Amino acid sequence: MSRRRPGSTTWRVRRLRGAGVLAGVFGVLAVPTAVVMLTVGVPQRASDERAFLSARPCGAETKGPAEECLRTAWFTVEAVRVWQRRSPGGWVRVIADDGRGDRADFDGTGRFLQRARPGDRVVGTVWRGEIVTLSAHGAYHHTTGHPVGAPVAVACGALVLLVSGGLGAYASWWWLRRTDRCAVRTAGLSAIALTVLGLGIYTIFLLPVFEGRAGPRPRARV
Known part of the structure; x- marks a missing residue:
């Protein structure tokens, strides 16, 4: 019969709660940002694209x-x-x-x-x-100031944010409600943690790329 180290369950609960808080913060920031990008950014970029083509x-x-x-x-x-x-x-x-x-x-x-x-x-x-x-x-x-294709780039960035932010918010709610009953290590918790963390990091690296392709920006004077 295996013995559990004293305090190991408490430490695991604290770790899961910390992960839940971080996932929740990411979700709270990502989802509104995605909504703004879809409702404001995409129409603006589409207007710039039409103006350029005409x-x-x-x-x-x-x-x-x-x-x-x-x-x-x-x-x-x-x-x-x-x-x-x-x-x-x-x-x-x-x-x-x-x-x-x-x-x-x-x-x-x-x-x-x-x-x-x-x-x-x-x-x-x-x-x-x-x-x-x-x-x-x-x-x-x-150049990165070329407006053609910018609406699609902004929409893709917004969708990545929306999906990863939604998953982060759900994972946060799930973790913070169930940490006491899920103190033991499970494959499901690890899978959710890796998925949310991976999507969050992936989004952070993608944002500069999408922003760089998202149409005219202020000129860099030299």
């Missing part, structure tokens, strides 16, 4: 940071940085012919980003004062 080339008299037309401009590459981590990407710092500098951020590493070098002359498409596409060397690359 935009026409700018005329000679159209200038300014709030321009709704598509302006083509030449830039000189000042610096390039590319990384190959779990989320490959990079940025290119450019200087316009009028001397103003800007930085274009990219998700992924395409041919343009891999071939760009300081001193290169590149063509950029500017919308609402932000570079949305850069091209050179027979290749082009959309």
Whole structure:
């Protein structure tokens, strides 16, 4: 007959209650955030996408940071940085012919980003004062400010948050009500804990990716 160490049950109950509180906090934060993203973020991104797709080339008299037309401009590459981590990407710092500098951020590493070098002359498409596409060397690359596809990206991020937040809230309710009766280790508790923890971590890592693809952001001045 096996002996249980004194205090082991109490320690396990405290651990489960702590996990329940953490899961509950995550659920309380994640679910409202997902609702806001679905009700506000997705319609806004969809409106930006429609405006971009219907935009026409700018005329000679159209200038300014709030321009709704598509302006083509030449830039000189000042610096390039590319990384190959779990989320490959990079940025290119450019200087316009009028001397103003800007930085274009990219998700992924395409041919343009891999071939760009300081001193290169590149063509950029500017919308609402932000570079949305850069091209050179027979290749082009959309920046993170490109609005096409942003509604889908935001909706996916919101759904991930909604599902993981809902699971976290349910796991919290289940743990906090049953810890006294479930002090012994069970496969079910371990499975729920790993599922909620994994979804939470997965969501945290996905949010920057979705946000980076979610349409125009304030320009990074250089």
